[in-house]
Amino acid sequence: MLVVGLDIGSVAAKGVILDKDTMHRAMVPTGWSPRDAGEKLISELLELSGRKREQVDDIVVTGYGRIAIAGAGQAATEIKCHARAVAEIYPAVRTIVDIGGQDSKVIRLNEQGRVIDFAMNDKCAAGTGRFLQVMANALGLDVSELGENEDSDKTVSINSMCTVFAESEIIGLLARGTSKSGIIAGLHQSVGRRVAAMVRRIGISGEVAFTGGVARNPGVRRALQEELGCRLIIPEECQFTGALGAALLGAEQQFN
Amino acid sequence: MADYRQMWTDLGMDLEKHDILCQVLPDAFGSVYLSQENRPEGMDYFNFVVAEIHGVRPSELIAHQQKGGKVFGTFCVYVPDEVIFAAGAIATGLCGGSQFWVPGGEKVLPANTCPLIKASVGARLDGTCPFFKIADMYIGETTCDGKKKAWEILNEHVPVHVMDLPQMKRAKDIKAWEDEIKILIQRVEEQCGTKITAASLAENIKLINGKRQALARLYNTRKNSPVPISGKDVLLITQIAFYDDPARFTEQVNALCDELDARIAKSEGVIPADAPRILITGTPMAIPNWKLHHVLESSGAAVVVEELCTGTRYFENPVDESKTTIDEQIKALAERYMKINCACFTPNTGRIDDILRLVKEYKVDGVVDCNLQFCGTYSTESYLVDRALKEAGIPVLHIETDYSDQDFEQLRTRVQAFLEMLEK
Numbered sequence: 001m002l003v004v005g006l007d008i009g010s011v012a013a014k015g016v017i018l019d020k021d022t023m024h025r026a027m028v029p030t031g032w033s034p035r036d037a038g039e040k041l042i043s044e045l046l047e048l049s050g051r052k053r054e055q056v057d058d059i060v061v062t063g064y065g066r067i068a069i070a071g072a073g074q075a076a077t078e079i080k081c082h083a084r085a086v087a088e089i090y091p092a093v094r095t096i097v098d099i100g101g102q103d104s105k106v107i108r109l110n111e112q113g114r115v116i117d118f119a120m121n122d123k124c125a126a127g128t129g130r131f132l133q134v135m136a137n138a139l140g141l142d143v144s145e146l147g148e149n150e151d152s153d154k155t156v157s158i159n160s161m162c163t164v165f166a167e168s169e170i171i172g173l174l175a176r177g178t179s180k181s182g183i184i185a186g187l188h189q190s191v192g193r194r195v196a197a198m199v200r201r202i203g204i205s206g207e208v209a210f211t212g213g214v215a216r217n218p219g220v221r222r223a224l225q226e227e228l229g230c231r232l233i234i235p236e237e238c239q240f241t242g243a244l245g246a247a248l249l250g251a252e253q254q255f256n
Numbered sequence: 257m258a259d260y261r262q263m264w265t266d267l268g269m270d271l272e273k274h275d276i277l278c279q280v281l282p283d284a285f286g287s288v289y290l291s292q293e294n295r296p297e298g299m300d301y302f303n304f305v306v307a308e309i310h311g312v313r314p315s316e317l318i319a320h321q322q323k324g325g326k327v328f329g330t331f332c333v334y335v336p337d338e339v340i341f342a343a344g345a346i347a348t349g350l351c352g353g354s355q356f357w358v359p360g361g362e363k364v365l366p367a368n369t370c371p372l373i374k375a376s377v378g379a380r381l382d383g384t385c386p387f388f389k390i391a392d393m394y395i396g397e398t399t400c401d402g403k404k405k406a407w408e409i410l411n412e413h414v415p416v417h418v419m420d421l422p423q424m425k426r427a428k429d430i431k432a433w434e435d436e437i438k439i440l441i442q443r444v445e446e447q448c449g450t451k452i453t454a455a456s457l458a459e460n461i462k463l464i465n466g467k468r469q470a471l472a473r474l475y476n477t478r479k480n481s482p483v484p485i486s487g488k489d490v491l492l493i494t495q496i497a498f499y500d501d502p503a504r505f506t507e508q509v510n511a512l513c514d515e516l517d518a519r520i521a522k523s524e525g526v527i528p529a530d531a532p533r534i535l536i537t538g539t540p541m542a543i544p545n546w547k548l549h550h551v552l553e554s555s556g557a558a559v560v561v562e563e564l565c566t567g568t569r570y571f572e573n574p575v576d577e578s579k580t581t582i583d584e585q586i587k588a589l590a591e592r593y594m595k596i597n598c599a600c601f602t603p604n605t606g607r608i609d610d611i612l613r614l615v616k617e618y619k620v621d622g623v624v625d626c627n628l629q630f631c632g633t634y635s636t637e638s639y640l641v642d643r644a645l646k647e648a649g650i651p652v653l654h655i656e657t658d659y660s661d662q663d664f665e666q667l668r669t670r671v672q673a674f675l676e677m678l679e680k
Contacts, residue, residue: 064665079673103666115677120670122656122663 001254002051003058004073005247006041007081007240008034008065011101011129012213015041016243017049018251024048025240034065058250062242064102073250079107079118081245086209087113088248090233094206097195097224097232098241099214101129104195106202119198125163127194129214135187138167139180146184147217154182158190166190184219192223199228209233211241260311260386263318267389274310274384277356281544282307288550292486294526296519298512299489305496309543313348313499314386320346321390326448329391329414330498331376332399333565333596334421336589338575339441340395341460341502343448348387349498350394352376353542355659357384364409365402370630371658372542373402380410387499388414393447395440397421399600400633417443423601425594434590441586454582461575461585467502470509471571477516478560479618481533482525484516487559488549494566495543527558532678533619534558537611537641538626539634540565545659548626551671561618563611569596572610599633607637608644615650622678624671626655651677 007014013030016023026044030037038061046053059073066075082098087109096107104127108117125131129143136143156178160166170183191214199208208230214220215238225232235241264271285306289295305312317327328340329350340347352361352375360378361369379385396407396418407416419436422429441452474493477484493512497505519525534557536548541564549559562568573595576588597607615623625641627634638654645652653674657663 064669067665067668075672077669077673077676079669080676103669115673117651118670118673118677120666 001251002049002056003060003247003250003254004042004045004056005081005243005245005250006038006059006061006063006069006073007078007242007246008038008061008063008069009101009213009242010064011133012239013037013041013063013065014240014243015045016240016247017045017051018247019049019051022049023244023247025237025243027239030065034068038065038069057254060246060250062246076246076249078242079105079115079120081242081249082211083107083109083113083115083245084248085241085245086211086235088245089235090207090209092207093209093233095199095202095204095208097199097208097210098212099127099129099191099195099210099220100212101133104128104198104212104214106195106198108202108205117202119202121194121198124161126161126166127191127198129212131163131166131191132187132214132217132220134163134167135170138170139174139183144216146187147219149181150184150188150219151179151181152185152188152219152222154179155185155189156182158183158186161190161194185223188217188219188223189227191220192227195224196227204228204230207233209235211235211238213239215239260315263315264310264386267314267386268383269386269389270383273382277354277384278310280356281309284544288546289488289492292488292526295489296485296512296515298508298515301508301512302489302493302496305500306492306543310386313501314390316501317346317348317387317390321392326392327390328444328447329387329394331394331403332397333570334397334399334593334598335395335419336437336440336593337502338457338460338464338589339437339444339452341463342452342456343441343444343450344456345444345448347395348391349542350376350379350385350387350391351498351540351542352379352385353495353545353659355661357382358659360384365406368630369402369406370400370539370628372540372628373406375542375659377406377409380413393417393443395419399598400631402630421600422594425601425606430590430594433594434586437586437589452582454580454585457582457585458577458580461577461589463502465574465577466506467497467509468571468574470506470513471497473513474509474516475561475568475571477513477520480520480525481619482523482529482531483527483533483558483560484519484525485512486526486553487534487536487562488546488553491541491546491549491559491562491566492543494562494570495541497570498543498566527553531556531558532621532675533560535561535563535611535614535618535620535623536567536626537563537607537623538638539628539631542566547657547659547661547664547667548624548655551664551667552624552675555668555672555675557671557675560620561614563607563614565598568610568614569598599631599637604637608641611641612644612648615645615648620650622651622653622674624653624655624674626657629656629658
């Protein structure tokens with residue numbers, strides 16, 4: 001059985017190939033063409049596993065680009081795929097927080113690992129990877145550097161929810177000589193609060209997993225844990241959770 | 257659309273701007289509506305009415321005015337059309353449902369006003385909708401703060417009569433609405449120079465009840481599985497109900513229902529029988545707002561009923577036709593209209609009862625509770641609605657959106673994830 005799961009996100013396109021018991025992962029920037037990113041990923045995955053396109057039994061696509069590359073395989077939403085992957089790896093998890101490039105989601109699972117409720121941010125970047133990216137630019141950093149550069153003892157509260165206003169706010173703070181590390185801690189707190197509010201609407205039960213690219217940021221992990229008052233499970237290679245879920249859905253269908 | 261440029265010029269419309277709207281509407285309608293398969297033939301009439309939306313009906317209204325008749329523009333399902341028609345006038349719905357009109361409204365309204373109000377004010381101020389230009393008088397009502405203030409702005413351009421809608425449902429409130437209908441009668445009579453009699457009111461109560469019955473019949477066909485008609489098509493018909501000639505509309509809906517009955521007898525449908533059956537509740541969807549229905553039905557769901565102003569709130573509960581004196585008729589009207597359950601009332605538990613009843617009647621699998629951005633009453637009430645549905649074991653998705661297309665993909669993800677959740 002050879003199945004491919006693709007997660008074409010707003011920033012990065014992630015892919016997982018399951019070849020019986022072995023798994024390979026690949027990632028490319030989505031760029032302007034989700035279709036090209038998807039094709040590129042498939043080639044890379046095939047190369048990694050040393051297989052040919054015709055040998056692939058099934059391709060399942062998720063992420064915002066899932067419609068654009070319809071035809072490559074069947075589509076499933078990120079919500080279903082994240083749930084599928086987490087249920088497989090961490091069966092005790094009942095709540096998933098997923099923060100990606102342009103949206104954040106909270107997913108509730110039942111004992112069977114099925115989605116029973118979810119919430120998603122409105123058409124606004126607050127509480128998403130995009131928010132952090134814009135702020136990192138204003139601070140002259142790469143978004144991947146934020147986590148290691150915070151000082152949570154000096155947290156400066158960022159009051160603006162809106163990305164545009166928050167950017168002006170931190171420019172103002174910098175002008176007043178406020179420490180970067182304190183501002184960064186404040187940004188993480190802002191994301192943590194925003195997402196925690198969404199979690200509370202859906203309600204926490206069982207263990208809580210944190211997935212998506214932003215889960216790689218230790219500062220957001222810290223802030224979210226503080227806001228929620230519970231420990232978060234971070235899957236290994238958390239960015240690939242959606243792609244893995246897509247591949248598992250594909251495998252399931254082959255099995256049935 | 258046929259050439260109505262002379263008429264639009266005479267109305268003092270902004271033709272250049274209006275042309276932009278005329279260019280985009282056919283595309284939007286084509287991709288949302290004409291792309292559907294196996295549509296009932298009876299939809300032809302409604303397709304025509306929409307294709308000629310700023311032409312055919314406006315010219316009928318103008319012809320009516322040329323014979324000395326009056327036209328009243330309304331914005332809400334609480335306004336009793338019966339009274340207006342009984343005075344020999346015509347009532348026409350005016351709510352704006354397109355992003356096209358929003359910037360015009362934003363010139364005078366705060367950005368955090370709901371898109372329906374912004375679009376309605378924009379359509380008038382920008383001169384890009386003939387209906388807004390034709391109406392001799394607007395009938396407003398006090399259903400929300402945004403509208404109350406918007407009437408004051410619109411009143412500088414066209415006379416607006418505001419009906420003071422009570423926000424509770426005690427006996428004294430129903431009495432107060434009766435009094436408001438009496439004041440409306442006076443105002444309409446003054447405007448028209450005619451007298452509303454028990455006979456003319458009785459006749460028009462029958463006329464509007466006929467329209468309600470036809471719509472109820474149409475909605476009833478959707479209780480079948482597979483559904484003989486798409487949710488999108490029924491939404492369109494309901495939107496047209498607000499401005500079309502009531503007698504002709506009723507006749508056309510009934511003809512369509514005959515066709516749908518034949519489909520049902522053959523178990524013929526437009527959406528597969530195993531598609532998830534969705535009830536939509538929330539704020540009104542004024543024409544041409546088809547966004548949510550389009551996302552849902554293009555993702556494989558069947559919208560089977562709308563608990564909306566453009567839905568069951570519009571036609572449920574006929575007016576008692578047995579009354580013979582004008583005072584009794586007004587009382588019957590007040591009683592009927594005060595049965596509508598809008599989130600501007602407190603409490604509004606009747607709406608939750610309605611939703612739970614409709615879920616059973618239409619064998620609904622999931623509810624989408626959708627409110628327009630900045631609608632405080634409906635977005636707040638969604639907490640109670642969603643909780644009641646969850647307690648009843650019915651999956652519910654809450655959505656807040658506006659008329660723009662920028663959140664279409666996010667909306668699609670939510671809707672599809674919700675549909676995945678409903679899969680057995």
